[in-house]
Amino acid sequence: MKVTLQWLREFVDLSTLGFDGDPIGSSRDERVVALVGALNELGMVVEGVEIVPAGLDGVVVAEVLEISEIEGADKIRLTRVDDGEGPLRPVVCGAWNFQVGDKVPLAKPGTTLPNGLNIGSRRLKGVASEGMLCSPAEVGISLESGGLLILDASAPVGESLASHLGLEDDVVIDLAIEANRPDANSVMGVARDLAAWLRVSFFEPELVPVTVAEPANPFKVDSALCDRLVTAEFSGVEAASFPAKLARRLELCGMRSISPLVDASNYVMLEIGQPSHPYDLDRLSGGAIAVRAAAPGEQITTLDGIERTLGPEDICIADGRGAPIGIAGIMGGRETEITGGTTRMLLEVAHFDRARIARTSKRLGLRSEASARFERGVDPSIAERAIFRFTQLTGLDVPTALVHASTYTLPEPIWVETRKVMATIGHDDLEALLAVFDRSGPLEAIGLDCQPGEGGFVVTPPLYRPDITGPHDVIEEVARHFGYARVASKMLRGPGVGLTPVQRFERQLRELLVGMGFYESWPATLVAPGEQLDAGTSSGWVALSDPISALESTLRVTVLAGLLRALRYNVARRMPMVNLFEIGPVFSQDGGSGGLPRETRRLAVLAATDGDNGLEAIGSTLASLRDFCRPGALRVAEQGTIGGSWWPSLHPTRSCALLDGNGSVVGVAGELLRSQVAGGGQIPAEQVNFPRYGYLEIDLDFLSAGSGPGQILPPSVYTSSDLDFSFAVPHGVSIMDLHAAVSSALGPLCQDLFVFDRYTPETDGDSYLGLRARLESPEGVIGEAITRKLIESVDAAAAGLGARLRRG
C-alpha cells in the first residue's frame, strides 16, 4: 500500500516531526527518517521511500493566441502563445487537441521536466520554437499523453503550473500492511494510527451534506452475502472533473488516472478504504441492481474483457432483469461499464461477506484493489461517507444516498483484565503501560472505546477493526501503542536438559563419517519417478498432487533415489570420486500412522575407491558402524536376500541385507550396478569410465536405539597368542557364517578374528580363506593344551558348515 506524505498531512499534523513547507531533498532527510521510524514501530513496515518533487519549475500557464501551418510539415504546427512576459512566444507543437484561446502548460527554454526531458530553443523545419507545450504525462499528473493538458479557461496566464494545479513536492511511502490491519489499507487509517502514536491531532475529513434516505423500492439484497448496500444516482456526469493534483497522487500510489469518475472512485477507496463501483445507468437494465448468489455456471464478461464462469459460492451483482452484470467486490462487468459517453451513473457502495470474496478471488485468480480490501475487512458504516467524498471530488450535483440494506452488526464489547495485560506484556511499570487506556490516549485515538471497570476495561473496537475480537487482540494494540521498544526485557532460562543421547549419537555419527572422508549431502527428498525406479523401488511412493516439475514430483522411498542424482551430477562433471553421506527422511504410502505416510530417517553412505571394488569401499564403513550397535545386534544376511519395497536394490550378487537381532531387515549394503550409476544415458559417453561404488542405507532409529558397546574391560596382562586358520570353503558357504561359527567356537578367549587372506581359484572348486584369531586370557598365557582344544572346536564348527580346516 502506497501513501504520500502530502495526502497523510491532510489527516494528521506532522509538524512534530518537523514537516513544514521546506523541500525534502532525500530519503535521508531526518524528518523522513523519523516518519519511517514511526511507521515501522507501528508495524506498518516501510518497504520503500521515493522523493517526488513537483519538478515543474519553468512550466507556466500560457494562452494559445495563434495556430498556423508550417510549410512542408503535416504533423506539427506553429503556435504563438502568451506566457504573460510580453512578446508572444513561437512554439512548434505536434498535438491537435487544442484551439486558439485554450490555456495550456508551457515549458520555457531551460526547463527540465519530471521525465528528465530538457527543453531548449530550437528550429524545426526552419521555424524557431521557444519551449514546449505539454501533455498531462509530460507534467507528471497522469500517463495520458494523447494531447496537450487543457487547463480551465480561468487559469491566469503566466502563473506557474505547479501552483495553479496545486502540485506539491511529495514523498511516496510504500507500506507493507499486515492481514490483521484492514484499517491501514487506507490513507486515513494510516494517518489515524500515526496520529495516535505521535499523540497529535487527527483531522476527520470535511464532508458535503448529502441527504440519506430509505428507498421506496429497495434493491434486492441477500443479507447473508451483503450487509450494507447504499447507492446514489448522478446525472450530468459528463461534466465531472477531477483535480490534477489528486490525479497525480493516484499515479504516485500506483493507480492509473483514467477518467474523472473512475479516478474519484479509486481516490475514495485509497483514502478511506471503501471500494465503490460506477454503472452507466442508461445501460443498466431496469435501472436497478441486486445482490445474490451466482447460479451454477453463470457467465459474465468482466471489465478486463475475460469471460468468467461463476458458481453458487460467488456473489453476483445482477441488473433489474436479474442478469449478472458484475462479480461483487472483485470486478464489474463490461456491459454496464461507464464510458466517455455516459451521462447518468449509479454508484454502488456495499459491504460484502469477507470469506466469500476471498474464496472467489482465489478461485478465479483475480485479485483487485477492491477484493483485497473486502477480503480483509471494510468498515460497513462508511458507505455514505464514500458517496459524500465522491460527490465532493467530482464537483457533481449533490445526490440522495439510498440505503437499500443495512443489516451489519456492531462490535461486541470486550472485557480486558488489567492483570492479563500486565502478565502478557510483562512490563513492570504498570502506570506507564496502562496510560494507553487513558481518555484521549492512543487506544481511544485509534477508535477503541475504553471504559474502566473493576480490575480492567470494557473495550469496544470500532467497525474498521474487525480483527479485534478478544482480549488478546486488545492487548496487542496496548503493546503496539505502548511501543515494543519500550517494553523492558526480562531474561529467561529453560531447565537445561541438554541434547538427548540419541542427538549426541547422531552428531557423533556425522563426525565419524566426515572423518572417514565423506561429504554430507543436501537431501534430495523430492525426486523423479525414474529415479525411484533406478534405485530399485517400483511402487509405494507418495506423489505431490501438484508438482512444479516432474523432476521433483514424488517423495523418495529410499535415500538412494536422491543420492543417484548427486552421483550422476558429479560423474557427469568428471568428479567420479563421489563419497557422500546423508541422514535424512524417506517416505512411503504404506506403514504410516496418524493419517500420514510412513516417514522414517535413514543413514546412507555412498563410497568410491580408486580400486574397482565397491564392496572394498563400503566394507570399512560398515565395520565401523557395527561398533555403534550392541554386540550382535547388527547381522548380515546372505547376499541377494534384500527384501521389502522400501529398500533399494543393489548389485544382486554383490550386496547383503542388514538384519537386527530379530532378523528384520534394517538396511542394505553392497555395490551399485553400473546401470544405476549410468542412469539411462544421463552421463555422457566419454565419462562412462567411472569406478564401482559401494552403498549402504540403514535405518537411523535402529542405529540410535542400540545401547552401543558395554563396559570397558581391562586387557590381559599375559602375552597373547595369534592363531591362523586356513579353510577350504566350498561354493555357497558364506564368509559371514564361517566367521560367526569360528568366533563362537573360540569363545571368550578370542579378542579379535578377521580375514587375513583370501584366494578364489579361476576354476570351480573350493576357495581358501585365512582367519587370524588373537587369543588372550586374564588367567595366564594360553598353553598348548587349550590351543589344541580350540583348534578341534574350530575344525568341528567349520565342518558343520561344510568348510574344511586345513591342518599341518
Add this chain to the structure above:
Amino acid sequence: METGGGLNEAKRWVEELVGRAARVASGAELSKLREAAGDRGSPLSSLYRSMKAIDPALRPEVGRQLQELRSQLDSALEAASAAVLAQEVEATLEAERDDVGGYLCRSRYEGIGSLHLITMTRMELEDIFVALGYAVTEGPEVESEWNNFEALNIPKFHPARASQDSFFLDFGDEESTLLRTHTSPVQIRLMQAQKPPIYAIAPGRVYRRDTPDARHTPAFHQIEALVVDEGISFANLKATIESFTSAYFGPSIKARLRPAYFPFTEPSAEFEITCTICGGSGCRTCSGTGWIELGGSGMVHPKVFEAVGIDPEVYSGFAFGFGIDRLAQMRAGLPDMRVLPENDLRILAQFRGRR
C-alpha cells in the same frame, strides 16, 4: 743387545698405520688395516717377542714405549672404525632421501569430508539454545493439514495460507497432507505430547512452492523456539531474542522487535538484527536501513492453546522462528543457494575446515 733399531722400526710402522687409519674411507679398508695391525710379523709384534732378550736395565723403558705405541695404534683404529660407521649411517640416510612435498601436494578432494554448511549452522544454533536451557526436538516433514494450518489458527482461505503456498500430497483426503510449510507444527506436536513447562527448539526442513532464486530453494530450513510455562511474557520473548542474537552474532549486533501479524501468535513481532554487513550504517544488503529482518515471533495465541488443550488461564508462552539457510549463506558468503541441491563436490569440498 742393541734395541734402538727395533724400536725405531716399530715407531715408523705405527706411524704409518696411524696415518692410514686417518684416511680410511670404507669398511673394507678398515678390515685391511685391522689385519695389518694384528700381523704377528709386524715390527711391533717382533719387538714384543724379543723383550726377554733386552737388557733388564733398559726393559722398563722399552716396555713403556712399546705400550705407548700399542695404544696409539688402538685409538687410531677405534677412531677410524667410528668414522666409517658414521659414514655408513650417513650414506644410508642419504639413500633414503625423499621430498615431503611429494606427499603434501595432493588433490584438494582427498582426505576428510565435511559436514554440510546447513548442518554446521544448525548445530551452532542448537548449541546456543541448549546453553539457554532448551531441549532440541524434531518432527516429520510430511504433516497433516491440521497440524500445519488449522491448529495454528490458519483456517482455510486464510490469507496466510496463500503466502505459504504448499505442496499437497496425493495421500488420504484431498489437501489433507502436505510437506510442512514451516516448523511450527512441531509446536503443536510438542504441546500435545508434553505438559508444560516446555522450553524447546525445533530445527528442520520445510517446503514452499516458491520459484527458486539466489536466496530461496523450494526446500529450506527453519528453526523454531517454543516456551510454555507459567508467567511467560512478551518481555521474556524480547530478552530471549536479544540473548540469542548476541550469542550468535556477537555483542555488537542488536535485535529489535516491531509489530507484525501471524495467526498463531498475539501480540506478534517481526525481529530484526543490526545489518551484519554494514554494522547498521546502511548498505545495499539492508536497503539502507541498517537492519536485516531475521524472523517472526510472538506470544502463543489462545486459539493455539485451545487446539492442543493447554489452559491459557494457567499457562502462557512465546514462539519464534527464523531461517537457517540465510544464516548459513551469510556465514559462507555463498552467492546462490540454488547450488546446494546439486551436491556438487566442488562446492561441498569448500565446506571443509569451516567453523
